Amino acid sequence: MTATYVVGVDGSDASHRALAFAKRQASLVGDGCALLLVCVVEWSPYKFQTHEENARRNKQKQEEIKIATERVIEPLLKELAAEGLTAEGKVVHGKAATALNNAAVEANAEQIFVARSADHGLSARVFGSVTAQLVMSANVPVTVVS
Amino acid sequence: MFKNYIQAALFALLTLGSSALFASEGLDQTVNAIFASSTGWFVSLIFAPIPGTSFPWIVLWLVVGASVFTLYFGFVQFRSIGHSISLVKGDYSNPNDAGEVSHFQALTTALSGTVGLGNIAGVAVAIGIGGPGAIFWMILAGLLGMASKFTECTLAVKYRNEYKDGSVSGGPMYYITKGFAERGIPGGKILAALFAVFCILGALGGGNMFQANQAHAQLSGVFGDYPGWVTGLIFAGIVFAVIVGGIKSIANVTEKVVPFMAVLYVGTAIVILALNADKIGWAFGQIFEGAFTGLGVAGGMVGALIQGFKRAAFSNEAGVGSAAIAHSAVQTKEPITEGFVSLLEPFIDTVVICTMTALVIIITNQLMFDAQQGVYLVGDNGHIQTIGDASGVALTSAAFGSAVGWFPYLLVIAVVLFAFSTMLSWSYYGLKAWTYLFGEGKNTELAFKLLFCVFVVIGAAANLGPVIDFSDAAIFAMAVVNIIGLYFLMPIVKRELISYNARLKSGEIKKTK
Secondary structure: EEEEEEEEEOOHHHHHHHHHHHHHHHHHHHHEEEEEEEEEOOOOOOOOOOOOHOHHHHHHHHHHHHHHHHHHHHHHHHHHHHOOOOOEEEEEEEEEHHHHHHHHOOOOOOOOEEEEOOOOHHHHHOOOOHHHHHHOOOOOOOEEEO | HHHHHHHHHHHHHHHHHHHHHOOOOHHHHHHHHHHHHHHHHHHHHOOOOOOOOOOOOHHHHHEEEEHHHHHHOOHHHHHHHHHHHHHHHHOOOHHHHHOOOOOOHHHHHHHHOOOOOOHHHHHHHHHHOOOOHHHHHHHHHHHHHHHHHHHHHHHHHHOOOOOOOOEEEEHHHHHHHHHHHHHHHOOOHHHHHHHHHHHHHHHHHHHHHHHHHHHHHHHHHHHHOOOHHHHHHHHHHHHHHOOOOOOOOHHHHHHHHHHHHHHHHHHHHHHHHHOOOOHHHHHHHHHHHHHHHHHHHHHHHHHHHHHHHHHHHHHOOOOOOHHHHHHOOOOOOOOOHHHHHHHHHHHHHHHHHHHHHHHHHHHHOOOEEEEOOOOEEOOOOOOOEEHHHOOOOOHHHHHHHHHOHHHHHHHHHHHHHEEEEEEEEEEEEEEHEEEEEOOOHHHHHHHHHHHHHHHHHHHHHHHOHHHHHHHHHHHHHHHHHHHHHHHHHHHHHHHHHHHHHHHHHHHHOOOOO
16 A cells, blocks of 8 residues: 655745655655655636736746746655655645645545745734644645644 | 738828827827818717617617627526626636636636726716616616627637647637638638727727826826826836836736725725615616606607617627637636626626716715706706716716715726726737737737837827727727627527536536535
């Protein structure tokens, strides 16, 4: 049986810590554990846009995926491959908490690993941080790395 | 060859207009005279009354078109409104399409081009001339216009151009060309080119000069009389920064502030109506009674009807084909879904926002009413007499101001922002028509964008009545071409509708959340 751990990555030091912890957990499980790195590009279908932005949105989306893949996912996958770990990566658009949970459900993952969110300010107080939202809404266990 | 002729003709026309930028008053008059003599026939043709009546045939054309689409699609606007709202909410959106243009975004972007002066000034003009009864016909035109939007926006998505780099272009130019070719109907290319020419002229006139002119009128009302070219240069500078300089932040701020202003405008209207809730029944009574009797306005019932239909067409642009360009950017595998979403546009614009404005004007007793005779007092100019002799934006401002003292100041900001937002929308529509005629390319696009900026200054600075009349006529001429196209292509939309409804009923198409 293969266990999948979803790890939220965004290229930040905090997300590297989350990945490091997930790697330790995965190595404890052994060969049967795979990591799924998920990089979320924040996107809301309810954001107001200009005509030009709409006309170029598809192109923009492809560019965002390319940049996130090249800068965040691929370097990490190389590292993990060098360490002998099985890993895949994907870039998705949406709200971070929802997108990570969806990716976990889709992959039938055992757990989600994320770093503690750096959200501050009024919106985080009113609506809760991304991490808090994920912890409250996720369908699978969530590990939050400080 | 054909392209060169059109380009030469357009440049001649546009250069003639732009020469007025540096014009003295004398040259203004010369330009006016040239325009009046060379284009007056066109304006007269578009706005000509039906023989024996005072009813402009173009208004009838739009209403007949909307009625035909309403009947042909089995009152789709009333049967599908619930499904339209579900689509906007994203209930049927494919999660894999996250990051693409949603139905909500296509709708709000299109609304940024239609919600504006028509909702503030247009309604006041309709009431001022046609009385409260005009609002009944305006609402009716709005409800019928929902079917026109449904038809044109479905076709716009179905026949849009999707380029290799992922960008899209759509609108009447594309669906007339491709749809006619698909059905084996000749003349599609000529009709599409004609639409594009009218769209460019409409973009530079009604979508640009008229907006700049009205914005300057508002600003000079607050800051005192000052030269229009000052407003023109400032506006042109900002428009230049957005459409040529690509400074997204200004466009983004506008696109965020305009919906906020619209919500604030409607919210204030709701508060005023709530405070005068006991008068709402009476106000609707005036609207219904006026619709069929005129309540003393010039032209009676027909006068009210003409004003209502005409202003609705100005406001929601249903059948004109402009919004189809905006809606074509949506991400969907089912073109008909954007048709469902787009029919909400005339509903929000005309049925909701225009009605709100009208109710506030009526309830705050801005119109002088002879209670004994049961009629409105009409002045020598044929307009209903109002408190302070206000008309247009000033009438709306006075109505809101009588209930909320600070609102007129907010309304000035709203009018200026709405005007700016409409200009940005029309710069896009005009550009799409321009690139359809002359091809995609940086230099081609830059030529149009620079012309557009020049016309901002002209619109604010000059009093070129005939030029503006011509550009208004060009916007309505877009509707002539577009609706001809829609008549030929509506069977395609019908097929899409039947197929989609069958799959929806069978459960093949289901909610994703």
